[in-house]
Amino acid sequence: MKKVISVLLIGLLSACASQTTQPTAEDKSATQAAPAAVADPNLNPILRDPNNILSKRSVYYDYDSFVVKNEYRPLVQAHAQYLRDNAGARVLLQGNADERGSREYNLALGQKRADSVKNALTLSGAKDSQIEAVSLGEEKPRATGHDEASWAENRRTDIRYQGE
Amino acid sequence: MLMRFRQSSHHTFALALLLWLISMPLQAALDIEIFGGGATQIPIAIAPFAGEEKLKQGITAVVAADLQRSGLFRLVDSSGPVLRDPRQIVYPDWKNRGAAALVIGSTVILPDGRVEVSFYLMDVAKQVQLADYTMIVPADRLRAAAHQIADIIYERLTGDVGVFSTRIAYIVKQGNKYALQVADADGFNAQSIIEYSEPIISPAWSPDGTQIAYVSFENKKPVVYVQTLATRARKAVANFKGSNSAPAWSPDGKKLAVVLSLQGGSQIFLVNADGSGLQRLSQSSGIDTEPNFSPDGQSIIFTSDRGGSPQIYRMPVTGNASGTAERLTFEGSYNVSPHHSRDGKSFVFIHRSGTRFNVAVQDLATRQVQLLTDSRFDESPSPAPNDKMILYATEVKGRGILAVVSSDGKTRQELSMQVGDVREPAWGPLPRVR
Numbered sequence: 001m002k003k004v005i006s007v008l009l010i011g012l013l014s015a016c017a018s019q020t021t022q023p024t025a026e027d028k029s030a031t032q033a034a035p036a037a038v039a040d041p042n043l044n045p046i047l048r049d050p051n052n053i054l055s056k057r058s059v060y061y062d063y064d065s066f067v068v069k070n071e072y073r074p075l076v077q078a079h080a081q082y083l084r085d086n087a088g089a090r091v092l093l094q095g096n097a098d099e100r101g102s103r104e105y106n107l108a109l110g111q112k113r114a115d116s117v118k119n120a121l122t123l124s125g126a127k128d129s130q131i132e133a134v135s136l137g138e139e140k141p142r143a144t145g146h147d148e149a150s151w152a153e154n155r156r157t158d159i160r161y162q163g164e
Numbered sequence: 165m166l167m168r169f170r171q172s173s174h175h176t177f178a179l180a181l182l183l184w185l186i187s188m189p190l191q192a193a194l195d196i197e198i199f200g201g202g203a204t205q206i207p208i209a210i211a212p213f214a215g216e217e218k219l220k221q222g223i224t225a226v227v228a229a230d231l232q233r234s235g236l237f238r239l240v241d242s243s244g245p246v247l248r249d250p251r252q253i254v255y256p257d258w259k260n261r262g263a264a265a266l267v268i269g270s271t272v273i274l275p276d277g278r279v280e281v282s283f284y285l286m287d288v289a290k291q292v293q294l295a296d297y298t299m300i301v302p303a304d305r306l307r308a309a310a311h312q313i314a315d316i317i318y319e320r321l322t323g324d325v326g327v328f329s330t331r332i333a334y335i336v337k338q339g340n341k342y343a344l345q346v347a348d349a350d351g352f353n354a355q356s357i358i359e360y361s362e363p364i365i366s367p368a369w370s371p372d373g374t375q376i377a378y379v380s381f382e383n384k385k386p387v388v389y390v391q392t393l394a395t396r397a398r399k400a401v402a403n404f405k406g407s408n409s410a411p412a413w414s415p416d417g418k419k420l421a422v423v424l425s426l427q428g429g430s431q432i433f434l435v436n437a438d439g440s441g442l443q444r445l446s447q448s449s450g451i452d453t454e455p456n457f458s459p460d461g462q463s464i465i466f467t468s469d470r471g472g473s474p475q476i477y478r479m480p481v482t483g484n485a486s487g488t489a490e491r492l493t494f495e496g497s498y499n500v501s502p503h504h505s506r507d508g509k510s511f512v513f514i515h516r517s518g519t520r521f522n523v524a525v526q527d528l529a530t531r532q533v534q535l536l537t538d539s540r541f542d543e544s545p546s547p548a549p550n551d552k553m554i555l556y557a558t559e560v561k562g563r564g565i566l567a568v569v570s571s572d573g574k575t576r577q578e579l580s581m582q583v584g585d586v587r588e589p590a591w592g593p594l595p596r597v598r
Contacts, residue, residue, distance in 0.1 A: 092384060101521065102500040102514060102543060103365050103588065104410045105467055105474055107386060108423070108430035108451040111407050115428070133425065134385035135407045139363035146562070160384075 043163045044086070053078045057159040059117055060152065066112040068120050076117060079159055080124030083131075090162035093117050093133040096140065098151035103137055110135030110157075117157045205235070206321055209242040209263035213283070214270035219306060223271060223281060226310035229350060230328040231317065233577050234552060235570025250284050250293060258288045265294070265321060269313070278302055281309050285317055295320050307352060327548045331592040332555060333357075333367040333376055334566060338584035344378055346393065349548075349591070351566065351579035357391060358398075368411050369592045370437075376590075377401070377411035377420060388422050390437065401439035412455045412464075413437075414481075421445065421455035421464060432466060434481070446479065446489070454501055457481070459508040465492065466502065473497040476513055476526075493526065495533055501544060505551045512536075512545040512554050523556050523569060536573035546591040547571075555579075557587045 047054050059072045068076060083089055095114030097106035114133035122128055143150035208231060216222045231237040240263040247253060247268040258266050269283030278300050285295040295316060301309045308329065315326030328349055336343045342364045347354040358364070362382040369376055370390075377390045386409045388402035402408035406425035410432075413420055417437065424433050432446040432455045446452040446466070451474070454467040465478045471491060476499050479489040493499035498516035505511060508528075515524040515535065523537045523545045536554065543557040553568050560578070564585040569576045 094384070100541075101498065101516070102454065102467070102474075104423070104454045105451070105500045107365075107407065107409050108453045108469075111425050111430050112451065115425070132385075132405055135425070136363075136381060136385075137365075139365065139381055 043161060044089075047082075047161055047164075054082055059113075059157045059159075061113055061155040061157075063151075063155070065155075066109075066116045068116050073120075076120045077124050080121045080126045083121065083126035084124075087127070087130075090130050091121075091132070092160045092162070093121075093131060094140075094158045094160060095133070095135040096142075096154050096156045096158070097135075097138050098154045099138045099141065099146070100151070103139070107135045107137030107139075110137045113155070113157045117159070205238040206264055207238045207240045207262050208265040208267065208317075208321075209240040209258055209261060209288075210267045211242045211244070211247050211269070213268075213281070214246045214248045215273075216271050218273060219271060219279060220303065221306040221310075223269065223306065223310045223313065226307055226350070227267070227314045227317070230311060230314035233350070233568055233575070234318065235572065235575030236318070236322055236552065250286060253286065255288055255291050263288050265317075267313075267317060273303075274300065279306060279309075281306075281313070283313055285320060307348065311348065311350075324552065325550045325594065327550050327553070327591075327594065329595055330549060331373070332546075332566075332589055333369060333592060334557075334586055334589040335364050335367065336584040336586050337363075337564075344376065344391075346376075346592075357393065357396070365588055366410055367588060367590045368413055369590055370413050371415055371417045371593055373593045373595070375437075377413065379409045379411065388420070390420075399439060401437065402433075402435055404442075410453050410455060412457055414457050415459055415461045421457065423453045423455065432464065445481070448489075452477075456503050456511075458504050459506055465504065465511055467500045474500050476500070476502045476511070492528075492531075493533075499524075503545055503547060505547050506549055507551055512547055514543060514545065523554060525554075525571070534573065536569045536571075537567075537576065544588050544590075546589050548591050549594045555589045555591045557589055 046052055049055055053075055056075050059068055093114040095110035097109040114135055118131050118133040121131055141154045143153035210224055210228045213223045216224060228239055232239055240261050248270045266286045266288050267283055272280045274280055280298060280300050282298040284293055287294055297316060299309055311328040314328040318326035330349045331346050332349055333344065333346050336345055340361055341359055342362065343356040343359045344364050344367055345354045345356050360380060360382050365379045367376050367378045374394065375390050375392050377388060379386045379388055386407045387400055388408045388411045389398050390401050391398035401420060402422045402424060404424055404426045408422060408424055410423040411420050419434050419436055422433055422435055423430050427444065429449060430451045430453050431444060432452050434443045434445050435441060448468060448470045451469045452466055455464045457464055461481065463478050463480050465476055467474050468477050475491055476493040477489040477491050496515055496517060500514050502511045502513040510525050510527045512523060512525050514521050520540055521542050522535050523542050524533055524535050526533045539558050541559045545554050545556040547554050552571050554571065555566060555568050557564055558567050564587045566579045566586050566589050567576060568579065
């Protein structure tokens with residue numbers, strides 16, 4: 001019983017740490033900042049455990065590319081496995097694009113990226129009905145600079161579980 | 165030909181204006197000067213309106229800025245004594261200054277606080293009166309009165325309809341706040357229609373100017389809403405699984421083209437303005453987005469990557485639209501954001517050359533392309549209702565601003581706006597009563 005409680009606590013703490021963006025390297029600085037957690041208490045804490053690959057939620061892309069690179073295969077497969085094992089789980093895939101060019105065209109580019117992760121998840125056994133792939137285009141940049149490093153950070157798909 | 169109207173009702177005013185326009189031959193009555201590159205600009209002097217120094221809002225500067233922004237006028241020095249009556253005009257004086265047309269006017273504050281604004285438009289060479297007009301307006305409508313005066317002058321001298329009394333919509337980002345705003349065509353009198361802490365993009369005016377469709381990200385994904393300006397009431401018209409974006413009105417205002425990822429990819433669908441009757445229009449395996457109706461409602465131009473790079477295509481709205489999209493742009497590897505001119509003969513779009521994104525126009529018949537701007541990051545071109553100017557978003561020192569370019573590319577002017585990042589402009593239709 002004690003074990004269960006401590007796991008739950010860790011889950012809650014890490015939920016506090018990353019209420020808006022998904023856990024990535026840059027979120028480390030946010031571990032002390034702990035505003036009210038918005039995570040659904042029913043959310044499986046394993047999804048927030050920094051030692052579990054399921055806490056990794058971002059897939060990055062090369063310029064003008066929608067291909068899920070091999071280095072993200074383990075991440076995608078882990079989420080597919082989780083969705084297979086938890087039929088009630090639902091994910092929102094949010095594709096993103098860098099700021100160059102038309103906003104609506106970039107929205108469609110972000111959609112291609114979200115769709116690429118959706119395809120990879122369904123190929124690995126997740127159900128279509130568990131997944132919604134959407135795009136935020138260039139509208140929600142994680143990096144706000146106007147240079148190649150920022151653009152690379154923003155060519156991304158984020159995986160968000162329902163309740164997050 | 166001399167007519168004089170005195171009334172306060174806006175409606176009567178507009179009706180009278182219509183009658184007045186019908187009664188006048190609609191053609192340029194002036195000798196016009198030819199400037200470099202073949203552009204023609206009418207040299208016009210706008211003498212300071214008598215009595216306007218007593219008003220909170222002057223008339224002269226607004227009229228002058230409107231005419232100059234159109235690119236069709238060149239302002240001539242108009243300093244000198246105040247003129248209230250055409251009989252005071254010393255024509256050789258104005259001729260020497262190079263003016264082909266002269267505007268004189270006056271303002272009087274009435275006992276009830278309203279303002280009587282009168283003006284005369286004169287042909288300097290022929291020494292004849294071209295227009296004579298009086299209106300009575302509330303003190304807080306003086307800018308609107310000035311725009312109407314600019315419209316009358318523009319219409320009388322160019323034979324084309326003036327657009328200075330129209331409105332524009334755009335998005336302002338300030339800190340983490342996003343607002344959909346509506347302002348006069350010169351960027352003044354801005355009002356927020358909605359404000360959110362999540363992005364808003366792609367505002368689109370209904371053809372009658374009473375509603376605006378837009379895309380909001382308030383619900384973790386893009387959803388298309390239609391909002392009625394008068395009541396602020398709004399309705400989600402495309403909120404399907406996946407992304408919903410890029411609304412474009414049909415010319416009759418009954419339907420919207422929207423882009424959905426509902427059936428895979430990003431594809432163009434038609435939906436009734438109330439959100440019912442969804443119908444797929446485009447059929448490709450890639451991206452089809454940024455639809456825009458032709459003025460006759462028969463076809464749609466849009467951006468597609470089906471050929472490997474984003475280019476502009478056209479497809480019919482009715483019948484078997486799928487296989488018959490025709491590619492329109494061939495120069496360069498990035499042509500996006502097409503908008504038909506209101507006469508349907510050309511379209512404006514964004515063309516990338518090197519690392520620059522610029523406003524361009526392509527003639528639909530001859531396929532000839534002309535670049536209209538040379539800045540670094542131009543976006544979202546939106547033609548004026550008379551096609552003579554194009555409103556677009558650009559960037560100055562990292563901040564988004566709106567600018568206007570004349571349809572020949574010769575005159576460019578930034579719109580003065582409040583602080584914040586301004587983007588996604590859409591030029592509204594002509595006022596209904598005209």
